[in-house]
Amino acid sequence: MKKFIYSTTVLVTMLISCEPQQMETGKIGPAPINAAITTNATDPHNPIFTAHADNGYIFHWDMGNGQTIAPGANTATSYYPFVGTYTVGVTIYGEGAQEVLAETSYKVTKNDPEIAKKPVWKELTGGGTGRTWVYNTNPATGKPDYCYQTTGDLVNYKDNWMPSASWGQCDRITPDINGEMTFDLNDGVNYTYHHVAGDAGVKGTFILDTEKMTLTVKDPFILDHNAACTNAAAAATGVYQIKKLTDDELVLWQMQTHPTSTPGSGVGWGWSFKRKP
Incomplete structure (x- = not known):
């Protein structure tokens, strides 16, 4: 009898082991909900945001100011030195990559006065109150024409500048030779273009990247941006490399045609300005 019971037990075990196996299906937990952001603006230029x-x-x-923090904690802070309204957003992820978005609007009503004291900002804007730049040339004659063309490899950048009129592509006196451009931080990030000194001017704005040393002019353009003579796509970006900047001199550069493997290939344009006396 014991032998029979044992054999039956083995048979039942074998039959069970031969039955099709079913996998447990994992369940995703609940998605994140009730997302919100609270703001601590004790320091208006360095607010602290907390996500819930x-x-x-x-x-x-x-x-909302060009900076991203990903991934980050549920609290984040950033620097907002300039007047403006910024949209701060956070994407919050839960189980199974489920997500929810929360946004808040943050308004800065006054520039941080410390920004005008920082290098590059101070020289370009005259300490924030405004600095006006004119051509580094003789306005009576327009010569030399300080819109320059040189090879794109920048190897001989300092020694290989040529007045544009000398190579024939733009043979004319610069049309805004008596113009001015002013950068200031008076309740904003302001740029003003004057075709002629003393006119009403055209107001715009600018972006200064002190790490990459680039200046982006937004509406309208720098003095003699040469739309007819430069690469239209390059000119449209409004982005210029700052090759030299002191309290008295500003040199801007923009690549027009990128160099190839051929030495001396490529075309770049440069502009030289001086502080208005």
């Missing part, structure tokens, strides 16, 4: 969400664990921040 039920079932949220990972936070990807867009600070």
Whole structure:
């Protein structure tokens, strides 16, 4: 009898082991909900944002000023030195990559006075109150024409500048030879173009990247941007490399045709300005 029971037990075990196996299906937890951002603006130029969400664990921040923090904690801070309204957003992730977005608007009503004291900003804007730049040339004759063309490899950048009129492509006196351009930080980031000194001017703005040493002019353009003679796509960006900047001199550069493997290939344009006396 014992032998029979044992054999039956083995048979049942074998039959069970031959039955099709069913995998347990994993279940995704609840998605993050009730997302919100609170703001601590004790320091108006360095606010602290805190994100809240039920079932949220990972936070990807867009600070609204060009900075992203991803991944980050549920709190984040950034620097807002200039007047403006910024949209700060955070994407909050939960289980199974489920996500929810929260946004808040942050308004800065006054520039941080410290920004005007920082290198590059101080020289370009005259300490924030405004600095006006004119051509580094003789305005009576327009010569030399300080819009320059040289090879794009920049190897001989300092020694290989040629007045544009000397190589024939733009044989004319610069049309705004008596013009001016002013950069200031008076309740904003302001740029003003004057075709002739004393006219009403055209107001725009600018972006200064002190790490990459680039200046982006937004509406309208720098003095003699040469739309007819330069690469239209390059000119349209409004982005210039700052090759030299002191309290008295500003040199801007823009690549027009990128160099190839051939030495001396490529074309770049440069502009030389001086502080208005």
